[in-house]
Each structure stands twice: as C-alpha cells, then as structure tokens.
Amino acid sequence: MAEEQVVRAEGLRKLFGKHAALDGLSLSVPQGQLYGLAGPNGAGKTTLIRTLCGLLRPDEGTAYLLGWRMPNTRVRSQLGYMPQDFAVYDDLSVMQNLEFFGELYGLRRAHVLGRANELLDLVQLSDRKRQRVGTLSGGMRRRVSLAISLLHKPRLAFLDEPTAGVDPKLRRSFWDYFSALAEQGVTLVVTTHLVDEAQRCHIVGFLMAGRLLTQGTPSDILAQTRTTNLDDAFIALQERNQVRS
Amino acid sequence: MTSFAVMKNVLRRILRDVRTLALIVILPLFFVLLYGNTFSGSYSHLKIVVVNADNGLASVRTAEVGRVTLAVNLASEFVAALDPGTFSVVTVDNADEALATVGDGVWAALVFPKSFSNTVVNEAVRAGGARNFEFEGNKVTVLPGDPVDVPLTTLAIDDSNPLVAQAVLAGLDAAFAKVLDTQQSSLTVNSLLDVRPLYEGKIKMLDFTAPGIIGFAMTLITIMLTAMAVVRERTGGTLTRILIAPVSAWQVTLGYTLAFSLIAIFQAAELFIASSLLFHIRFVGSPVAVALVIVLFAVGLQGIATLISTLSKNEAQAMQFVLFLLIPSIMLSGVFWPLESMPASMRPFSYAIPLTYANSALRKVMLTGHGLGELSFELSVLAAIALFTLFLSVLSMRRQAYTA
Incomplete structure (x- = not known):
C-alpha cells in the first residue's frame, strides 16, 4: 500500500508584486513525518505554509492537504496552525485563550481543560494559566500560541517558527514532543530559520528564494553535501545554487 | 533639532502611506463640499396644503354708493403670494382631509373660510380707516362698518420640528404681509389665523x-x-x-x-x-x-x-x-x-x-x-x-x- 502523502504541493508560485515569494515549488510529506522547513528570513517559509493552509491563493500550482485540494473547509478540524506572530489575545488569560479556541473546535469544556493542562505542562506555563497573556514575555506568548495550535489534536500541524525566542532547554523538550506526536501518526511541518535545529526532523527541506534547494533526511543531505552539520550543508547548497544561477 | 527629526519622521511615514495621504487631502474638501451644499440657510420644498373656500367677495359700505359687494379674491392672492422657493403648495377641497394630512409629510394646512375676503377687507378698513377700492370701474371710498364676526382662517401646523414650524409661520406671515400691504392696512396676520400646533408647542x-x-x-x-x-x-x-x-x-x-x-x-x-x-x-x-x-x-x-x-x-x-x-x-x-x-x-x-x-x-x-x-x-x-x-x-x- 502506497504511503499516504498528507501534504502535496505541485508547482506553487506566489507573487507579491513582481517578487516571487514561491517560485514553482513542489513538495510532499508522508503521514507521521516531522518535516523541517529551514531557510533564512525571507526564503518563503511563511508564504509556503500560508499557501498550503489555504490562507493565500497561489498564482500557479495546487496544494493538497489530507487528500483535499486547498483551500477546503473540510480539513480545518484536522489542521493545526501556529502563525509566526503570537496570534493570541493579550487581554485574556492563558486559560481563557485556550478555552476560546477549544470552543471554536467544538471541544467540550472538560476535554479542553484536561488537554489545556497537558499542553501547559509541556510548554511549562502551568503556573501561569490564570495570568493575562499580555503580561507574559515574548517567548511565553509563543508557547501559549503553540499550545493553542495543538489543543484539538490535529492530524496535521503547521508550526511557523515555534521555537523562536524559546530557551535551549525548552526548545529541546519541544522537539521531543514533536517527535512523539509524529510517532503517534501526526504529521508536522515545522519552520525554523535555525537550520541546525532541523536535525531533529525526519525530512528536511531547505528553502531559498521561494524554491526548495533540496529535500531529504538529514543524513542524506549531509552525505550529499559532504558536510558534518546542516548549517554547513545549507551554505554549501546555497553556494552551489548561486554558481548555477 | 531632535524635534525637527521627530517631525520629519512623522511626515515621512505619512507621505509613504498613500491611503492616509489621500484621506488627509480629500477629507477637508469633502467636509467643505458637504456643508456648503447642505447648510444653505434656507428652507425649500416645505409641503403645505391649502383649502380655499373663500368666495372672493367683500360686502362694504362706501361713501359714494352705499353698501356694495366688491370682488377681491384675497385668499387666492395670498396663495399666489407664497414664496414658491420655500413652499410646495397642494390645493385640496376638503378641510378635514387637509387637516388630517398635517404631520404626515405635510408641514401645514391652511383653511380659508368662505368669508375670508369679506373679513379681511372690513377688518383692514376698521384697523386703518377708509380706503379706496374700485367698484364697476369707479373709485369708491370704503367706510368702516360694524365689526364683522371674524371666522378665523385655520392654520394646522406640524410643530414636531420647531425650526421648520417657525419657517412655515414666517413664510405665511410674509405672504399675508404682501396681501395686506396692498390693502394699506395695519391688520396683523395673527388676528386672522387660528393657529393649531399639532403637538401644542410641547416639542x-x-x-x-x-x-x-x-x-x-x-x-x-x-x-x-x-x-x-x-x-x-x-x-x-x-x-x-x-x-x-x-x-x-x-x-x-x-x-x-x-x-x-x-x-x-x-x-x-x-x-x-x-x-x-x-x-x-x-x-x-x-x-x-x-x-x-x-x-x-x-x-x-x-x-x-x-x-x-x-x-x-x-x-x-x-x-x-x-x-x-x-x-x-x-x-x-x-x-x-x-x-x-x-x-x-x-x-x-x-x-x-x-x-x-x-x-x-x-x-x-x-x-x-x-x-x-x-x-x-x-x-x-x-x-x-x-x-x-x-x-x-x-x-x-x-x-x-x-x-x-
């Protein structure tokens, strides 16, 4: 039986004025994989995620999520999305934020509370659940945002820079959690501008100027570039690409 | 110099925002065009209903030929004297019907009684002394007679808008003044009108x-x-x-x-x-x-x-x-x-x-x-x-x- 491609994009092109934020990009992600989308700022990571989620209409190409051609409202209940900005209500408490979004996903209150406590343990905010989000630090707000994105146990989650501004120890526990989710069959597409961080992913895609420079397992990429870490691999691929163009 | 830098920065940011810039330029002009076109200071198209039952005749005593009946048609003259720029006049026959329309898009109803001309001429002469009129081609001097029973002209007015009510009264006053002036009289409009404000002046x-x-x-x-x-x-x-x-x-x-x-x-x-x-x-x-x-x-x-x-x-x-x-x-x-x-x-x-x-x-x-x-x-x-x-x-x- 063929492996299910939970994310499938073909020839995505997205223009902002004359600038191509996505330039004929294709990719596919099988179910239960932790896919790391790495690249520098402005590479097109957020545009790709927003296009895949149906928040931006591509000028060319098509995207399929969970077998549905996007944009499609039917995938929403199975989709988790953590935007790059905090996208939380500063004037509400941590728990009130979680309760509200839980209601939008049709979750029962008791279920929301249980799940919220579980996630707040993960993001280490259990002692702040009654605190107003606006009074938390940037890193903490990002953690609230992550908890909201995973609240409804999505089958597929797009997490845009979930570890930005998060301290190294907590970052490690996040990646552990992402791996655990993938083992449970959840597919995750995680962006990071810290290329080396993508080492923790099953598949890594290097994005540059709206195009995928390469895609593969971290060990394949290291072998392909004859480097010892993903930072060096990315630089090597970037230079190779510049020579070609 | 720091203030200048702040000012320059504020202006530069506004200049970069085309939509805000357009609003800054257009908004004052929009405001001027609106108030210039709206607050003209005068009323127009005020709808009033007139019932003219005046028979146009005045029975008077003259110095030359005794009691005669003059054809004067003062109610018609009054209607003609209403400023067409201010009023939009509709003439109807039924007084009750006319009075009922007030407040329903009609600002006032004016009902002239049958003896309107007779009353005005006699009262004018009584108020101002003998006056010259024309009877069968000859000038006659009308003498003050006995006071006539003044059947007042009814003015029902919608006073839900005090400003409009005032404007209606002022407009009627001006028309009456024009007509009464030709009678060279010191008679006032108030003595001829029975003003019935719809809301009794409570608004x-x-x-x-x-x-x-x-x-x-x-x-x-x-x-x-x-x-x-x-x-x-x-x-x-x-x-x-x-x-x-x-x-x-x-x-x-x-x-x-x-x-x-x-x-x-x-x-x-x-x-x-x-x-x-x-x-x-x-x-x-x-x-x-x-x-x-x-x-x-x-x-x-x-x-x-x-x-x-x-x-x-x-x-x-x-x-x-x-x-x-x-x-x-x-x-x-x-x-x-x-x-x-x-x-x-x-x-x-x-x-x-x-x-x-x-x-x-x-x-x-x-x-x-x-x-x-x-x-x-x-x-x-x-x-x-x-x-x-x-x-x-x-x-x-x-x-x-x-x-x-």
Whole structure:
C-alpha cells in the first residue's frame, strides 16, 4: 500500500508584486513525518505554509492537504496552525485563550481543560494559566500560541517558527514532543530559520528564494553535501545554487 | 533639532502611506463640499396644503354708493403670494382631509373660510380707516362698518420640528404681509389665523434633535468599536486563527454582530435614560418600537464597520474611513436640517445613510407616539440595510482571512 502523502504541493508560485515569494515549488510529506522547513528570513517559509493552509491563493500550482485540494473547509478540524506572530489575545488569560479556541473546535469544556493542562505542562506555563497573556514575555506568548495550535489534536500541524525566542532547554523538550506526536501518526511541518535545529526532523527541506534547494533526511543531505552539520550543508547548497544561477 | 527629526519622521511615514495621504487631502474638501451644499440657510420644498373656500367677495359700505359687494379674491392672492422657493403648495377641497394630512409629510394646512375676503377687507378698513377700492370701474371710498364676526382662517401646523414650524409661520406671515400691504392696512396676520400646533408647542428643539443625536452617538461608538476590534483582530493574527478553525465566515460575523449589537443596545439604553433624566427629552411612544429600531440600526452599523475594517490596513486608516462616514451622517440625515430643505443633488446621499431612517423612526416614536405600523417604511429600509451589510460582512470576513 502506497504511503499516504498528507501534504502535496505541485508547482506553487506566489507573487507579491513582481517578487516571487514561491517560485514553482513542489513538495510532499508522508503521514507521521516531522518535516523541517529551514531557510533564512525571507526564503518563503511563511508564504509556503500560508499557501498550503489555504490562507493565500497561489498564482500557479495546487496544494493538497489530507487528500483535499486547498483551500477546503473540510480539513480545518484536522489542521493545526501556529502563525509566526503570537496570534493570541493579550487581554485574556492563558486559560481563557485556550478555552476560546477549544470552543471554536467544538471541544467540550472538560476535554479542553484536561488537554489545556497537558499542553501547559509541556510548554511549562502551568503556573501561569490564570495570568493575562499580555503580561507574559515574548517567548511565553509563543508557547501559549503553540499550545493553542495543538489543543484539538490535529492530524496535521503547521508550526511557523515555534521555537523562536524559546530557551535551549525548552526548545529541546519541544522537539521531543514533536517527535512523539509524529510517532503517534501526526504529521508536522515545522519552520525554523535555525537550520541546525532541523536535525531533529525526519525530512528536511531547505528553502531559498521561494524554491526548495533540496529535500531529504538529514543524513542524506549531509552525505550529499559532504558536510558534518546542516548549517554547513545549507551554505554549501546555497553556494552551489548561486554558481548555477 | 531632535524635534525637527521627530517631525520629519512623522511626515515621512505619512507621505509613504498613500491611503492616509489621500484621506488627509480629500477629507477637508469633502467636509467643505458637504456643508456648503447642505447648510444653505434656507428652507425649500416645505409641503403645505391649502383649502380655499373663500368666495372672493367683500360686502362694504362706501361713501359714494352705499353698501356694495366688491370682488377681491384675497385668499387666492395670498396663495399666489407664497414664496414658491420655500413652499410646495397642494390645493385640496376638503378641510378635514387637509387637516388630517398635517404631520404626515405635510408641514401645514391652511383653511380659508368662505368669508375670508369679506373679513379681511372690513377688518383692514376698521384697523386703518377708509380706503379706496374700485367698484364697476369707479373709485369708491370704503367706510368702516360694524365689526364683522371674524371666522378665523385655520392654520394646522406640524410643530414636531420647531425650526421648520417657525419657517412655515414666517413664510405665511410674509405672504399675508404682501396681501395686506396692498390693502394699506395695519391688520396683523395673527388676528386672522387660528393657529393649531399639532403637538401644542410641547416639542422643544432639544426634543427634536435628541433622537438624531442619540442615533449619531450610536453610529459613532458602534462603528468605531467594531471597526477597531476587527482591524486589531486581523493585525494581531487572531482572526486568521479563528478563520482557519472549523467555523464559517457567517458564524464569525454573526458572533461579532451579536456582541457589538448587545453593546450598542446597552449604549442606546444609557443614552435614552440619561437624556430623559437629565434633560427630560420627550418620549411618548413605545420602548419596544424604539428597541426594534435600535437593533436593526445596530446590525446595519456592524456590517458597515466590518466593511470599513476590510478596507483598512490599520487602525489609523479605519478611523479616517469612519470619519468619512460620520460627517455625512450628521449633516445629511436630517438630524438638524429637514430633508425637504436639502438641495435635490444632496438628497440621494441622505437616502443612502442608515441614520436618516433611524432618526425618522425614532422621532416618530419618541416625539409623536407613532406605533410599529407607522414605522413600516423605516423599519423595512433598516432591515434591508442590516441584511445587505451583514451579507457583505460575511464576504468581507472571508476576504480578511486572505489579507490577514
């Protein structure tokens, strides 16, 4: 039986004025994989995620999520999305934020509370659940945002820079959690501008100027570039690409 | 120098924002064009109904030929003397019918009795002494006779708008003065008119403007609150998060509408209670009818605010769009100035403003005690505006997901 491609994009092109934020990009992600989308700022990571989620209409190409051609409202209940900005209500408490979004996903209150406590343990905010989000630090707000994105146990989650501004120890526990989710069959597409961080992913895609420079397992990429870490691999691929163009 | 740097930075940022720049340039011009075209200072198209039962004859005693009957037709002269720029005159035959129309789009009804000319000529002569008239081609001097029983001319007037009522009286006064001047008389218009104000002069200027001002306050607060909230939700990213959840745009729009309608209703109640307690504004109608007007009006305002939020990139732009809407609302909706006095070119704009209908409906209920049946036109228009803007809001909410 063929492996299910939970994310499938073909020839995505997205223009902002004359600038191509996505330039004929294709990719596919099988179910239960932790896919790391790495690249520098402005590479097109957020545009790709927003296009895949149906928040931006591509000028060319098509995207399929969970077998549905996007944009499609039917995938929403199975989709988790953590935007790059905090996208939380500063004037509400941590728990009130979680309760509200839980209601939008049709979750029962008791279920929301249980799940919220579980996630707040993960993001280490259990002692702040009654605190107003606006009074938390940037890193903490990002953690609230992550908890909201995973609240409804999505089958597929797009997490845009979930570890930005998060301290190294907590970052490690996040990646552990992402791996655990993938083992449970959840597919995750995680962006990071810290290329080396993508080492923790099953598949890594290097994005540059709206195009995928390469895609593969971290060990394949290291072998392909004859480097010892993903930072060096990315630089090597970037230079190779510049020579070609 | 630091201040100069701050100033330069502020101006540079504004100059880069084409939409804000356009609003800065256009808004004052828009304001001038509106007030120049609206506040002309004169009334026009004031509808009045005239019943002319005057037989046009005056029975007088003359120095030359004794008692004769003169043909003078003073009521017709009076009607002809009415300023056509101010009044739009409709002549009918039935006095009761004419009086019944007052307050229903007709500002005044004037009923001339059969003996109007007879009364005026005799009273004029009595007030001013002997006067020369023409009888069968010869000049005759009319002598003061016995006082005639003065069957007064009835003037029923809609005094729901004190300003218009004053303008109507002034216009009638001027016409009477013209006619009476030709009789060289010191007779005054007041002695000939039986003025019957529809609301017995109980409606003060404050009562008249209060419904419109309350409606305007609602427009201001509701639109600003809603537009700012939606823009903030979009720029903060939470709207994207909401719209990517398994909820439809109409559910989100409805949620917003319910929340802000509740706020609007609370504010309206506060406005009504405070106005009643502090300034004793007139409120003779049904609170239920007022509540219905407020709800429909509030829903329409939500829709407009959501549309404004779609057009605005940020809160500052939303604020400027709100001003574009608020200025015509206060100037063109008849809050201070009746629609009849607007230049014809401005009236289509008046009819496109929700406050025009809310103001009219609230006035009918609060000032004159009209019931729901008599508000059917205003309520239908407000309901249509509410549905239409709600529909557009849903479309705009869908679009917001892609522009967030």
